[in-house]
Amino acid sequence: MSVPPAASGQTSPGAPEDRATPVSSGGATPILETRDLKVYFPVKRGLIIQRTVGVVKAVDGVDIQIMPGETLGLVGESGSGKTTLGRAILRLSDASGGSIRYEGEDVLALRGREMRRLKQKIAMVFQDPYGSLNPRMTVGNIVAEPMLVHKIFDDRSKIRDRVMELFDTVGLNRSMATRYPHEFSGGQRQRIGIARALASGPSLLICDEPVSALDVSIQAQIISLFDRLKVEQKLTYLFIAHDLSVVRHVSDTVAVMYLGKVVEQGDADAIYRDPQHPYTQALLSAVPIPDPEVEGKRARVVLKGDMPSPLNPPKGCVFNTRCPIAEDQCFVDIPLPRTFHDGRQIACHVVSRGIDSGSIAAPDARINGRPLESREGRVAAGDGPPRESPFGLLGTEPSSQRDKPIISRGRLAMLVGVVLLGVWIAMYLGNFGLGAEKEHSIVPSAVIESRIDEFIDGFDCIREDAVVQLDLSNASYARVLYLKDNPSKPGSYLPPRVEYRYHYAEGTIEAIPEVTDFCY
Ligand SMILES: Nc1ncnc2c1ncn2[C@@H]1O[C@H](COP(=O)(O)OP(=O)(O)OP(=O)(O)O)[C@@H](O)[C@H]1O
Numbered sequence: 019m020s021v022p023p024a025a026s027g028q029t030s031p032g033a034p035e036d037r038a039t040p041v042s043s044g045g046a047t048p049i050l051e052t053r054d055l056k057v058y059f060p061v062k063r064g065l066i067i068q069r070t071v072g073v074v075k076a077v078d079g080v081d082i083q084i085m086p087g088e089t090l091g092l093v094g095e096s097g098s099g100k101t102t103l104g105r106a107i108l109r110l111s112d113a114s115g116g117s118i119r120y121e122g123e124d125v126l127a128l129r130g131r132e133m134r135r136l137k138q139k140i141a142m143v144f145q146d147p148y149g150s151l152n153p154r155m156t157v158g159n160i161v162a163e164p165m166l167v168h169k170i171f172d173d174r175s176k177i178r179d180r181v182m183e184l185f186d187t188v189g190l191n192r193s194m195a196t197r198y199p200h201e202f203s204g205g206q207r208q209r210i211g212i213a214r215a216l217a218s219g220p221s222l223l224i225c226d227e228p229v230s231a232l233d234v235s236i237q238a239q240i241i242s243l244f245d246r247l248k249v250e251q252k253l254t255y256l257f258i259a260h261d262l263s264v265v266r267h268v269s270d271t272v273a274v275m276y277l278g279k280v281v282e283q284g285d286a287d288a289i290y291r292d293p294q295h296p297y298t299q300a301l302l303s304a305v306p307i308p309d310p311e312v313e314g315k316r317a318r319v320v321l322k323g324d325m326p327s328p329l330n331p332p333k334g335c336v337f338n339t340r341c342p343i344a345e346d347q348c349f350v351d352i353p354l355p356r357t358f359h360d361g362r363q364i365a366c367h368v369v370s371r372g373i374d375s376g377s378i379a380a381p382d383a384r385i386n387g388r389p390l391e392s393r394e395g396r397v398a399a400g401d402g403p404p405r406e407s408p409f410g411l412l413g414t415e416p417s418s419q420r421d422k423p424i425i426s427r428g429r430l431a432m433l434v435g436v437v438l439l440g441v442w443i444a445m446y447l448g449n450f451g452l453g454a455e456k457e458h459s460i461v462p463s464a465v466i467e468s469r470i471d472e473f474i475d476g477f478d479c480i481r482e483d484a485v486v487q488l489d490l491s492n493a494s495y496a497r498v499l500y501l502k503d504n505p506s507k508p509g510s511y512l513p514p515r516v517e518y519r520y521h522y523a524e525g526t527i528e529a530i531p532e533v534t535d536f537c538y
């Protein structure tokens with residue numbers, strides 16, 4: 019099959035006469051860059067002994083770049099991995115491979131204090147203005163919280179002044195600061211969320227569908243607020259959205275995601291004017307054009323079926339089950355992103371046939387005038403080709419090991435017996451008032467340990483504000499962690515394993531008790 023016919027008036031992006039003007043970069047360092055970023059979620063089965071039976075490839079080898087002061091619009095169907103990519107950048111989801119660089123610094127290598135510094139510089143605005151605000155805190159305290167967490171001011175009156183300034187910035191009345199989130203409309207709540215995101219003085223805002231829960235007129239107000247803040251506060255945005263018209267309005271560059279991969283990426287105007295990847299063409303053909311004549315002449319591409327599960331991605335090109343121009347090769351080989359003359363990157367066997375070999379991404383190739391390492395280069399450098407797993411089974415293990423139980427039946431029976439005996443002994447002791455103190459809830463130590471790791475400072479101590487820093491972004495409570503003395507090794511502690519839920523009362527962030535000076 020040949021290169022897909024371009025819509026009327028369209029030419030190949032590789033054609034010299036239709037080169038998109040590169041976004042100005044001047045060879046500057048990107049503020050954010052991901053290379054071959056992967057986020058895989060293991061799917062586990064088993065009641066007592068859990069084994070991994072598959073893996074959800076939510077993000078699978080993503081390269082993106084955002085230059086300071088620019089907005090990258092990230093679009094794609096539901097489930098394509100947009101939120102997971104945003105969360106991985108903020109280290110809210112663990113990356114399974116690849117790299118993330120923020121101002122040249124390796125984000126995945128950051129720990130402790132450096133990690134906290136990064137979280138001050140990157141903030142997130144969430145989709146749900148209702149669920150993302152703590153209903154038990156006044157909105158003034160909600161906006162003040164990041165300043166307390168990051169110890170931006172020592173003086174409470176300065177925090178109060180800054181909260182008032184932020185209220186002005188996002189267009190909220192200062193007198194509203196003592197009210198609670200339920201007393202606000204959706205648009206006002208989103209403004210509160212934006213004020214909270216700005217409180218730590220970030221340079222990069224990750225906006226995850228920030229307007230999709232709002233009605234159209236409020237959407238317009240929030241979008242123009244983002245526009246204004248971009249200029250006033252010199253912000254850079256990763257703007258995730260379903261609504262392609264909104265993305266077009268706000269974006270300098272656009273990345274189109276499908277099933278965990280970026281299929282087309284480049285200058286926003288060029289992509290909207292002349293989409294090349296069949297998926298981008300289908301997506302954009304659904305965007306209404308406000309000119310009835312042009313709209314009437316336009317061909318609409320309707321994709322058949324649903325996006326496959328990322329647990330069971332198709333072999334070859336992930337889009338092959340719905341692609342109107344798929345060829346035999348598409349069912350075998352994974353298309354690698356290639357760079358067109360206009361700097362755009364497209365991952366498609368058929369479309370890239372229209373490019374001469376000289377435009378394929380080489381190690382010195384540039385996207386929108388910026389250098390980008392090619393996937394081929396990485397493969398040549400020994401990273402190996404991306405491994406595709408057939409039908410969702412673990413792609414990283416040899417097939418002979420995939421379904422092998424971790425433990426034999428005999429051992430499993432013995433283990434169950436020991437556990438039951440333990441439970442019986444605990445109940446017996448409990449009846450006599452012996453045994454451990456009652457705990458509110460117990461969570462697996464691994465969960466807490468991995469979180470606590472982030473809050474250990476350079477002296478291997480858990481900082482006194484560790485608790486306040488946990489899960490603040492989207493939580494209605496703080497987790498208070500208790501370490502227990504290790505009886506067999508005096509002076510050391512057992513792995514933390516107890517989680518108390520503690521609801522904030524208004525203005526009592528400091529009142530979280532007894533969580534200081536935990537040192538290993
Ligand atoms: N913690 C998790 N465990 C397992 N699978 C997950 C997890 N988080 C996300 N996924 C899966 O990863 C895929 C991508 O999810 P993600 O939320 O990133 O998509 P999205 O593009 O943001 O979708 P939407 O537009 O609906 O918000 C989905 O199939 C989702 O089910």
Ligand code: SF4
Nearest residue numbers: 335338341348366367
């Ligand atoms: S590589 Fe994918 S998008 Fe390109 S023609 Fe083949 S199936 Fe379609």
Ligand SMILES: [Mg+2]
Nearest residue numbers: 100101102226
């Ligand atoms: Mg999402």
